[in-house]
Amino acid sequence: MILKKLVILAAVFFVAFVIGYGIDAALRTDLDPVQPIKFSHKIHAGTNEIPCQFCHIYAERSRVSGVPNVQRCMGCHKIIKTESPEIKKLTAYWDKREPIPWTKVHNLPDYVYFPHKRHIRAGRKCADCHGDIASMDRVRRVSSLQMGWCLQCHKKYDVKNGQACWTCHI
C-alpha cells in the first residue's frame, strides 16, 4: 500500500518536473535569436560610440523606442563599408523597398503598458534594463522582463502609483 502511494507520488513529481522544465525552457530559448542581418551593436554602439537614441529615435518621445527604418541604416551605409557581404544584404532590402524582418528580442505581452518615454525622462539609462548592449555582437536579453523584476525598480525608486495594477496593465 505504501509502495503504491510512493509510486503515485513519484509519478506526480515526475510530471510536475517535466511540465516545469518545459515552461522554463520555453521562457529561456529565445534569449538571443539569430537576426536576418548580422548587425553588431558592439561595432556601432561600442567601438564607434553612436548613442542609442541616434537610431532608436522614438525612445524619448513615444511609448516604443522604435526599430530604425532601412533609410536610417542607408543614410550611413550608402558610403561606409559598401563592399561587406552583410551590407550587401541591407542594400538588397533597400532596393526591394522592404523592411528588414528583425526578430524581436525584448517582447512584452499585449496586456503590458510600457512607455519608454516615461522611463527615459525619469532618468533611467537604456542599460538598466537592456544590459550592456555596447559589448554584444548579437543582442541578448539579460533581464527576465517578468513583473517581479519590474516591481523591484518601482519599489526601489518609490514610483508614484508604481505598484497599482492599472499603472501597467490597461
Place this chain on the structure above:
Amino acid sequence: MSGVIDKIKERLKDFRRPGYYKEFDHHYAIVIDVDRCNGCEACVVSCYAENNLPVVGEQGCEDNRVFNWLRIERYIEGEYPDVKVKFIPVMCQQCDAAPCEIGCPVYATYHNQDGLNVQVYNRCVGTFTCATYCPYDVRRFNWFSYKWDKPLDEQLNPDVTVREMGVMEKCTFCIQRIRGVNDKAKDGKRKVKDGEIQTACAQSCPTGAITFGDLMDPESKVSKLAASKRGYKLFENLETKPSVIYLKRVMD
C-alpha cells in the same frame, strides 16, 4: 429584498472604510444629459472602435454575448398620439462603493488612484462573480478569443489590450485617453486642463449630451453640471455611489 441589501451594505463596510475614495488624486465622472440624448448610438459605435470590441454577429447577440460596453436603453411611454420616448445611455457607473469589487475572489477588480473601478485582465480568472453582483449589467465576458478579419485588424487601437478568452471586461472611461493627456501634461509640467480629456463617447456625441471631467476640481464643467437640480443616479437606493450622473429629461 431589503434584507439582501442590508447584508450587502454590511459586507461593504467590512471591505472598505467609508469615504475611502475621497483620498484619491482624481474622481473622474461623466454627466449625461438625458434631455439632449436622441438615441443615435454614435457613442456606442465610437466605443466599439476605440476599445477594440469585437462584433459578435447575429448568433452572438442571440446567445447574449454582445459586447456593448455602452448601451442605449429605450423607454417608451404612452399610446400613439401621446408617445414619449426616453433614451438612457448606460455604461459602467464606476461606483465608489462597487459591489463587483467585493465579489471578485482574485481581486482582479479594484479602485485605482484615478477613482476608477478597474478590471485587471491578466489577473481575471473568469468566475463571473462581478457580473452577477453588478446591478447595472454592464460587464461583458469573453467567451472566445475573437479574431478580426484581415483589413479590420489594422484598425485596432494599439493602446488598448485585445482581451483573450475567459476574461471579464467593462467600460474603462477610456483610460488610455486619460493616460495620454496626463502624459502630455507631465511633459509640459502643467496641470491637466478641464475638458482636455474626452472619452470616445463624449467626443462623438452629436448633441453634446455626454460630458467628462474631474469631480475633485470644483471649477470643472462636470462639477457644475452635477450640482444641477435635474441630477440623479441610477439605482441610488442601492448606495453604490455611481460616478455617472444623469440629468433628468424634462417633459411637459
